[in-house]
Amino acid sequence: MSKFSNEAKELLEFIGGKENVAAVSHCVTRMRFVLNDDAKADVDKIKNIKSVKGTFTQAGQFQVIIGNEVSTFYNEFVKISGVDGVSKDEAKKSARQNMSLLQRMISHLGEIFAPLIPAIVVGGLILGFRNVIGDIKLLQDGTKALTEVSQFWAGVHHFLWLIGEAIFFFLPVGITWSISKKMGTTQILGIVLGLTLVSPQLLNAYAVAGGAEAPVWDFGFTQIKMIGYQAQVIPAILAGFTLANLEIRLKKIVPGYISMILVPFLSLVPTVLLAHTVLGPIGWKIGSVISSVVYAGLTSAFGWLFAAVFGFGYAPLVITGLHHMTTAIDLQLISEIGGTNLWPMIALSNIAQGSAVWAMVYLNKNDEEEKQVSIPAAISCYLGVTEPAMFGINLKYVYPFLAAMIGSAIAGVISVGGGVLANSVGVGGIPGILSIQPQHMFTFFLAMVAAVGIPFGLTVFFNKKNITFTKK
Template identity: 60%
Template sequence: MGKFNKDVKLLIEYLGGVENISAVTHCVTRMRFVLKNPQNTDVKSIEALPAVKETFTQAGQFQVIIGPQVSTFYNEFIAESGLTGESKDSVKEAAKQNMTVVQRVVANLSEIFSPLIPAIIVGGLLLGFRNIIGDMKLFEEGTKALVEISVFWNGVNSFLWLICEAIFHFLPVGVVWSVAKKMGANQMIGIVIGITLVSPQLLNAYAVTGAESIPYWDFGFAKVEMIGYQAQIIPAILVGFTFVYLERFAKKISPDAIQMIIVPFLSLVPTVLLAHTVLGPIGWKIGDVIATVVQTGFNSSFGWLFAGVYGFAYPILVITGLHHTLLPIDLQLIATTGGTYVWPIVALANIAQGSAVLGYIFLKRKSVEEKQIAVPACISAYLGVTEPSIFGVNLKNFYPFLAALIGSGIAGIVSMLFVATANSVGIGGLPAILSMQGNSMLPYLLCMAIAVVVPFVLTIIFSKTKLNKIAAK
């Protein structure tokens, strides 16, 4: 008999039986179901199961939070139910039948950027390390950085830029490829199109503002500026989707015998032409407008309040899954300004969730059962993954979640007052300090301290108030 045998049998029953399940898969902490009739689900009974931390419906899927042992639970569920486990992509596609148009757009954007996140995180950490050795004046009475006194570390600094440049300057290649992969188009052609956005033949996007003149292609009747779109996300998205739909059109009109020739030609050449005449300039402008709006909010006289609201609301976005759609804003700020002061607030929100759990652990320090759930959740949040904390402890008990929201809001305010800026998106939680720009590291340490102390203290205080009774109901 498996470890979760009883809970698995009851879960199947409470889901409305095997016949009510269209598809099932799992991720790091959650079981994900696509149900034929969601109204047949006994949610209260499911949430009362010992193995279940929380449930919610998002992106057309009924999701059951199990925690780090979800893979074991999933295997027992498959064995008991007789269902065939589906891939995450298959489940997502099935779930979209239950989604609105807006939800489908959000889901598609999230899926496009998900494969890019590991590279972006590594790049952020490397940029942070380059800041430490290249920008922080720690030697010779604070007048020189490590790279200025060491040939070896200067070489390391230069070498690491090779990786960082590949990740961030050439990010449009990854975006177009990801769109092609997501939409079922030719991925190699997608890569080629992406490269045409960042080719060395073009004027680098970072050099456009200060350029005395911009090179161009002269077609006699028209001139097209040879501008690159390094690190530009929105132009790459527009170009990617244009390629996908042109390829689909080309397949419809091309005879089968010559599709291998006609389809790549009719999808590649027009897409690249549109990229440099219409889509690129429009996408660049849209990106500038978005970055300007965000900058205006953060840089206004109420910027501190804007940051506080953002810090308070971000964990709520995590619950809905909408937080993935904020990544393009960070990337656009990085492309426009050379850094982001939005993502550091996100990392503080991660820390605040972990600190609220830490406060809960302190309160329940005599309960072995509670600590089995809370300790791994706390560690996970401090390393940037907050779902175990949010669903396993904080939201379930309410008062730690409120304490975390207030803590991340206050930390966000202080972060904006110092204009704490990161080179890039990186690992959330405590390791976020490695992604910060050199002059922001010390102020950000203060912000991190706030995100640790405030939620911890508030969790203990709230536990002695009526807020504690809300969770008990």
């Protein structure tokens, strides 16, 4: 008998039995259920199972947090229940039957960027390191950067741009590939499409916006401007979905014996043409409007209010999955204005959630079992991963979650009020300071102090005053 046998039986019972499970899969730390009737799941009893760290519903899936041994627990659950496990992709497809149109759109957006996150994080770290050695005047009484006094570090600074440029400048290639992968279409066509958006022969759209005259493809009866969409998100998304949907439809009507020849040709060529005549210009305009609105809101006289609302509400956005939208907005802001004032607030929210957990560690310092969950969760928060802390600790007790939201809001106001901009999206939490533009690092540090101190202090205060925000 497995050590999880009894707990797996309990979970099956409390989830509503085998007949209530439409699909089940698992990821790194969670069991993911698509239930026929969510109301049949007894959440309180499930949370009382010893191995369960917490539960939540997101993207049409009822998710049960198990931790690092989730694969062992999952195997035992499948064995006991007789429910056939499915892949995460199949579970997501099944889950969409329970989603609204907006939820499905957010789910798609999240699935596009999820495979790109490792590269974006690496790119953020690299640009952050280049910040430190190339832009901060640390030497000779604060007059010179490391690259100005050392040829070695100057060479490192120059070399690292090769990777940073590949990740961010050529981001459309990753986006169109990710869409083709997600949609189950030909991935190499997605890559080729992305390359046609960033080809060196194309004039950068930013140069065109600055007044440069773009060369043209001259067809005699008409001309098409040779404009590239380097670092652009929305043109790549529009083009990627157009290619994938066109390929899917063509496969249904083109006879199999000529499909290998006609489908790639009739999918790719029209999509590239549309990308450079319709989708690219429209996507560029949409992206410019979105970034302008967000930037104007954060730099206006009411920017502090926008910052407070975003800082307070970002953690709940993570629960709903809506936070996936912020990656696209961040990248658009970086490409449009050379930095993002949104990303620093996300990093501060990570820190705030972790600080609330540290307060719970302090309050439960004699509870060894609680500390085994809380300490790793707090550390992961400070490194930008908030899920274990939010679902395993803060939401469980409620008042630490609220304390973290308040701290995040105040830290966000400090950040936006000080005009803090990040050069890139990178690792969240404390390492996020590496992504901050050098002239704003001190202000961001002050915001970090607020994100640490306020949630910690409020969590302890709420506990001591028995203010738990839960029904007695």
